[in-house]
Amino acid sequence: MRGADLPLARVRRSSLLLLPLLCAGATVQAAAPVGYLQLPEPQRLTWPAQDWEGDQQPHTLSVIELNRGGFRYWGWYGLNHGRGIGLARSNDLVHWNKYEGNPLWLNARWPSVLKGADPAHSERLYFAITRDYDTPTSRIVLASSEDGMHLTELRDLVKPVTDERNQNPNLFHDPVTGRFFLTWYRGNDDNYFDIVSRSAESVQELDRAPDRLLMHSTATVAAPNLMYLPKGGAGGSGIYYLATEIYPNRYSETNKGVWQVKVFYADRADGEFMPVAGNPVQDGERACLFQHVFEKTFYGYQCRLDDATDIWNMEVLVVPLPDRAPDPKKPE
Secondary structure (H helix, E strand, O other), X not given: OOHHHOOHHHHHHHHHHHHHHHHOOOOOOOOOOOOOOOOOOOEEOOOOOOHHHOOOOEEEEEEEEEEEOOEEEEEEEEEOOOXXXXXXXXOOOOOEXXXXXXXXXXXXXXXXXXXXXXXXXXXXXXXXXXXOOOOOOOEEEEEEEOOOOOOEEEEEEEOOEOOEEEEEEEEEEOOOXXXXXXXXXEEOOOOOEEEEEEEEOOHHHHHHOOOEEEEEXXXXXXXXXXXXXXXXXXXXXOEEEEEXXXXXXXXXXXXXXXXXXXXXXXXXXXXXXXEOOOOOOEOOOEEEEEEEEEOOEXXXXXXXXXXXXXXXXXXXXXXXXXXXXXXXXXXX
8 A cells, every 4th residue: 555545643743743753853763564375376266156146157256164964164255246135055165055045035145154252142153244345335234044055034224325335345253352343345446445443342343333444545445354373473472454445556557556455553453454564465456355274274265267258256365373472574
């Protein structure tokens, strides 16, 4: 991001703190660079299309360990233009079987799932899902399910606002504070892009929690997804990674870029996120990275656009977690 597009809290704080230091002739040392996981070559997921998907393709995949119906892992996916969401299941997180009863919902996109969010109903699942995606007033709803196949819409998490998109929700349960977070993209898909956060003591309270602006940009930044690594920071401290999608010069006639994945880090789930060293961590028309950790291994699910066919394909990145903080990667 350009300087004008840094998180607002960082811009304001830097302006106030650096000015007296510079005037006094003090030396300001840059913070040590923070790296991200060393990602391998992505593996393409091979799962046949279902009739209901039509001319749309799976675009995101949110996964939990559930151990039901003969499958250890269950994942919920959304199609790229919001036709609907479906269920896929796996025993190895690489090979997936789509549920024959799909779609679970129509007019739905970008499901993000949490298990164990309700102490009184430990098996109940909660979902944040985009509704009315392909409109300028998309919104985010909260849903619950007892079996992962039949979802009940409970309420709006983020209500519709005229000429403002609210989409790309990410539900996150912070293992450090125990609080629940909703992070999403808000903007107009042209020159106004916000990454916004809410937190509450329960998922059911997120619709009433105050907004916190994590970053603002006039260039495309969206698709926020949080991950916490307890020993991923310097000195074995914990670190929060926020994955986003970016599209440099998206509307340029002469210097148009491609979809990329850019990752930020902070010491809190709604902290002052700064870019990791070596961004973008994924390039070549890749976007929508969902970060997961199972059995001390990172599984990242993302989509990649095939320019020749205009079709999105799902990919997975598999990385054993290092025992220490990742080494900073220099930009290529």
